[in-house]
Amino acid sequence: MTLTVDTLTEWMNNFTAKIELNQQFLSDLDTPIGDGDHGFNMNRGMQAVTQKLTEKPASLMAALKQIAMTLISTVGGASGPLYGTAFLEMAKKSDTIDDLGELLEAGLAGLEKRGGAKPGDKTMVDVWAALVPAVKSHDLTESKITAAVEATKDLVAKKGRASYLGERSKGHVDPGSQSSGYLFEALLETKGLL
Amino acid sequence: MKKIINDPVNVVREMVAGMVRSYPQYLTKIPETNAVMRADRNSLAGKVGIVSGGGSGHEPTHAGFVGQGMLSAAVCGEVFTSPTPDQIYAAIKAVDQGQGVFLVVKNYSGDVMNFDMAKDLAQMDGIKVKSIVVDDDIAVENSTFTQGRRGVAGTVFMHKVLGAAAQSGASLDEVATLAQKVLPCIKTIAVALSAATNPETGKPGFVLSDDEIEFGVGIHSEPGYRRETIKPAKELVAELVKQLDKQMQLSAQKKYAVLVNGMGATPLMEQYIFSNDLLDKLQEYQIEPVFMKIGNYMTSLDMAGISLTLFELQDTQWLDYLQAPTKTIAW
Numbered sequence A: 001m002t003l004t005v006d007t008l009t010e011w012m013n014n015f016t017a018k019i020e021l022n023q024q025f026l027s028d029l030d031t032p033i034g035d036g037d038h039g040f041n042m043n044r045g046m047q048a049v050t051q052k053l054t055e056k057p058a059s060l061m062a063a064l065k066q067i068a069m070t071l072i073s074t075v076g077g078a079s080g081p082l083y084g085t086a087f088l089e090m091a092k093k094s095d096t097i098d099d100l101g102e103l104l105e106a107g108l109a110g111l112e113k114r115g116g117a118k119p120g121d122k123t124m125v126d127v128w129a130a131l132v133p134a135v136k137s138h139d140l141t142e143s144k145i146t147a148a149v150e151a152t153k154d155l156v157a158k159k160g161r162a163s164y165l166g167e168r169s170k171g172h173v174d175p176g177s178q179s180s181g182y183l184f185e186a187l188l189e190t191k192g193l194l
Numbered sequence B: 001m002k003k004i005i006n007d008p009v010n011v012v013r014e015m016v017a018g019m020v021r022s023y024p025q026y027l028t029k030i031p032e033t034n035a036v037m038r039a040d041r042n043s044l045a046g047k048v049g050i051v052s053g054g055g056s057g058h059e060p061t062h063a064g065f066v067g068q069g070m071l072s073a074a075v076c077g078e079v080f081t082s083p084t085p086d087q088i089y090a091a092i093k094a095v096d097q098g099q100g101v102f103l104v105v106k107n108y109s110g111d112v113m114n115f116d117m118a119k120d121l122a123q124m125d126g127i128k129v130k131s132i133v134v135d136d137d138i139a140v141e142n143s144t145f146t147q148g149r150r151g152v153a154g155t156v157f158m159h160k161v162l163g164a165a166a167q168s169g170a171s172l173d174e175v176a177t178l179a180q181k182v183l184p185c186i187k188t189i190a191v192a193l194s195a196a197t198n199p200e201t202g203k204p205g206f207v208l209s210d211d212e213i214e215f216g217v218g219i220h221s222e223p224g225y226r227r228e229t230i231k232p233a234k235e236l237v238a239e240l241v242k243q244l245d246k247q248m249q250l251s252a253q254k255k256y257a258v259l260v261n262g263m264g265a266t267p268l269m270e271q272y273i274f275s276n277d278l279l280d281k282l283q284e285y286q287i288e289p290v291f292m293k294i295g296n297y298m299t300s301l302d303m304a305g306i307s308l309t310l311f312e313l314q315d316t317q318w319l320d321y322l323q324a325p326t327k328t329i330a331w
Helices: A005-021 A023-033 A038-053 A060-074 A079-093 A100-115 A124-136 A142-150 A161-169 A175-188 B008-022 B085-095 B109-124 B155-167 B172-185 B233-248 B268-284 B316-323
Strands: B027-029 B035-038 B049-056 B073-079 B101-106 B129-134 B186-194 B212-215 B226-229 B256-262 B291-295 B304-312
Touching (some): A005 A023, A005 A038, A005 A060, A005 A175, A023 A038, A023 A161, A023 A175, A038 A060, A038 A175, A060 A079, A079 A175, A079 B109, A100 B109, A124 A142, A142 A175, B008 B027, B008 B073, B035 B085, B049 B085, B049 B109, B073 B085, B085 B101, B085 B109, B101 B109, B101 B172, B109 B129, B129 B172, B155 B256, B155 B304, B155 B316, B172 B186, B172 B304, B186 B233, B212 B233, B233 B268, B256 B268, B268 B291, B268 B304
Parallel strands (some): B049 B073, B101 B129, B256 B291
Antiparallel strands (some): B027 B035, B212 B226
């Protein structure tokens, strides 16, 4: 499960394709509980990431750092700093480690630190916390991803814009969790990584 | 919506260009950003940098307070939207003199997260950065933009005190300690007569009928704590002072600085009437403010309304900092 510049690039390209395909769906998810732009923001950010990665970065660390910087400067809102932090923490860790599971674990720690959210708060942390251990134990599956994303539906939001709705946030899948679900699906589709 | 603009998409870029071109003696733009820094770079030499910023629409905050004796740089986000971390980071890098940089952040979730991220980026590159999150608004515990109390007009006092301390040669740790001490002594509350109209959406943030006012609104037209019919200025003063007294236990034994702040569409005439009544009201507590500012300092685009900030001066040096000279557009 060694992450390389090439597998990272393929993973990101797969992620971009999924975001592009589902940008309207992600923004629709965001409409009742947020401000309705998550899909468009993520698409703008990932298009920029894909564009940057066409020129091959010199190292895994350089690649992860470039992804982080591109996301924070183009996505905006809260998703920009959150995804940006996840990749930045992975970049820091990649100085000494290239194991995908351990890198993702550092990314999750970064997400928790930046947003102050814990599992159960109805944020993307729920999906990462459920799936990073699956990556580490080599049994990430499509159905686990779907289950992790769907599980956010019946939670009451405790963090982020949706938290102001309290009980009314129930019944909606968290948009950040859905986009994170695509990130893990993109991993499954990346050859020779898991 | 009637506004003197070109394209709503370009309002921030064109505003920054207008400020920098009109006041080149104070401001210069940091390339590739909507951030501005002091034109007088010599005044930064050897000092801790003070950087603030946030969404635009609060002018003269933040760029109007950039200059000798106050902020080193300010980062202008889109209207009512936090600037991105790369822009904040560019400002930190531009003003760092090796003594470190202190960030003044208002308590809005987006601002807190983006400034935090910029801090991490700067620290990765070996720049010493510390920060404070200002939450001076006593109106509501939570709002539609924050968790916890909002950061509003009192932030301007924080800018002035920290800016003067940095100018006098305070270290980064000293600035951070000062900020922590000052923070609980600054409290603000507002009343609105009408909402702001965001040029990008073209719509007001809320609708009040002709004779309605709302106590406790935030600086982005977030809801307050009570709606009533319009009252004479004296009664508005009484309500706002009562709320501040509850939080601060006003006392003749203490010294206070006062900021009467127009929200963007409130004439100075009304602000001075308010101030006149305020001084009467404070006399009932046997309080004579030792420092006063009246004017538009932290606005909300074209919102009509006023905010009142009291700053309990627990240390005589804080008054010296407030009175220290500045070279800025708006202080």
